[in-house]
Amino acid sequence: MNSMTKMPPPGAANEQGFGEIRLANVSKKFGNTYAVENINLTIPHGSYCCLLGPSGCGKTTILRMIAGHETPTAGEIWIGDQMVVGKPPVERGTAMMFQSYALFPHLTVLDNVAFYLKMRSVGKEERRKRAAEMLERVQLDHLKDRMPAQLSGGQQQRVALARSLITNPRVLLLDEPLSALDEFLRLRMRGELKSLQNELGITFVHVTHTQPEAIALADMVVVMDTGRIDQADTANVIFDKPKTPYVARFMGGQNVMTGAVESAGNVIRLKTADGAVVEALAGGATPVKGTPMSVSVRRDHIDLKKSSGGTTGAVNSVGGVVETTEYQGSYVKVTMKTGSGLFVANVSDRAYFAEAVDTGDAVVASWKTEDVHILSKADSGGAADPYQEEGGH
Numbered sequence: 001m002n003s004m005t006k007m008p009p010p011g012a013a014n015e016q017g018f019g020e021i022r023l024a025n026v027s028k029k030f031g032n033t034y035a036v037e038n039i040n041l042t043i044p045h046g047s048y049c050c051l052l053g054p055s056g057c058g059k060t061t062i063l064r065m066i067a068g069h070e071t072p073t074a075g076e077i078w079i080g081d082q083m084v085v086g087k088p089p090v091e092r093g094t095a096m097m098f099q100s101y102a103l104f105p106h107l108t109v110l111d112n113v114a115f116y117l118k119m120r121s122v123g124k125e126e127r128r129k130r131a132a133e134m135l136e137r138v139q140l141d142h143l144k145d146r147m148p149a150q151l152s153g154g155q156q157q158r159v160a161l162a163r164s165l166i167t168n169p170r171v172l173l174l175d176e177p178l179s180a181l182d183e184f185l186r187l188r189m190r191g192e193l194k195s196l197q198n199e200l201g202i203t204f205v206h207v208t209h210t211q212p213e214a215i216a217l218a219d220m221v222v223v224m225d226t227g228r229i230d231q232a233d234t235a236n237v238i239f240d241k242p243k244t245p246y247v248a249r250f251m252g253g254q255n256v257m258t259g260a261v262e263s264a265g266n267v268i269r270l271k272t273a274d275g276a277v278v279e280a281l282a283g284g285a286t287p288v289k290g291t292p293m294s295v296s297v298r299r300d301h302i303d304l305k306k307s308s309g310g311t312t313g314a315v316n317s318v319g320g321v322v323e324t325t326e327y328q329g330s331y332v333k334v335t336m337k338t339g340s341g342l343f344v345a346n347v348s349d350r351a352y353f354a355e356a357v358d359t360g361d362a363v364v365a366s367w368k369t370e371d372v373h374i375l376s377k378a379d380s381g382g383a384a385d386p387y388q389e390e391g392g393h
Helices: 059-067 110-117 123-135 153-165 183-200 211-217 235-240 245-250 351-356
Strands: 020-032 033-043 048-052 074-079 094-097 171-175 203-208 220-225 229-233 254-263 268-272 277-281 291-300 303-306 317-326 332-340 339-348 363-368 370-372
Touching: 020 059, 020 332, 033 059, 033 229, 048 059, 059 074, 059 094, 059 203, 059 268, 094 153, 110 153, 110 303, 123 153, 123 183, 153 183, 153 235, 183 203, 203 211, 220 235, 220 245, 229 245, 245 254, 245 291, 254 277, 268 291, 277 370, 291 332, 303 339, 317 339, 332 351, 332 363, 339 351
Parallel strands: 048 203, 048 220, 094 171, 171 203
Antiparallel strands: 020 033, 020 074, 220 229, 254 268, 254 291, 268 277, 291 370, 303 363, 317 332, 317 363, 332 339
């Protein structure tokens, strides 16, 4: 959690955990198909939570059930001490910011922001005053008389954000809020969203399919796969210590290797299908000899050298041929073809240009035993392709 003191909206200061969200055994079916199945999740009050996963994994369905736009087939949803299943959106203390922003083209910026207060029968003078204050908070008070069509994409997003916050919600729900922006604006708005959440101290739940976005913003990342939660933890734990091969691959920063356990003790040794020998510190794991085990190694912990080709025979190393190189500024992403698939090394720019490699070069990748992370379950299919392209933008 961020160490900054976060202040709740007016009138909520004495409500303990007023923005905590708790899903208990929540399922949602459309016809005979589960969009989400038996979800159990607690999002702490005042946190920035990102629901992360590919299209169709159920993350937006969860957001809509919290908002009250979908009703669970089974289970309970709590916001603070209130069980909200069956309650209309207006009684939940939530506000939702849609991907399209949904601004009214015929209303000024000020009237767009004041709209929800008008729907709640707040007087014209009061709602315009509060709307002006909210526009000042998002640094758009100088544009209050413009129409939405006269605004840039980033300005439209901030208007939509101000409109969502005008009712002092306990929880702000954001459905892919940055996907319509170009790269420069996306990075800028990421910072503004986080800064605003720190200032307001309310719970943000943000749906995204973009891994860097989730890591940059979230106190809590929830990685989803086909209607279930694979892992929920802080961003650094999700990235550095994934629990499953799916999370390791989906987050994009890890190579996954699977093999049969050859020996176990303080150091566990396994051998992959293509003959690579991998050692990892046990850290409490007690696998049975002969059973499959999957491990991961971060791409930026890989040392890459040219070789004469063939298998290396060395522990914690794998040989292959360079398939592609991609310059990323501070590092070069080198993808190599191995006996079991693709393997990726993110080589610092200084190290790469000291001994550059090119497509077709024979190389060997190596890593330290302490950099091998044991996953909680093995790939069901054995030694699967360890490569997962980074998603998102």
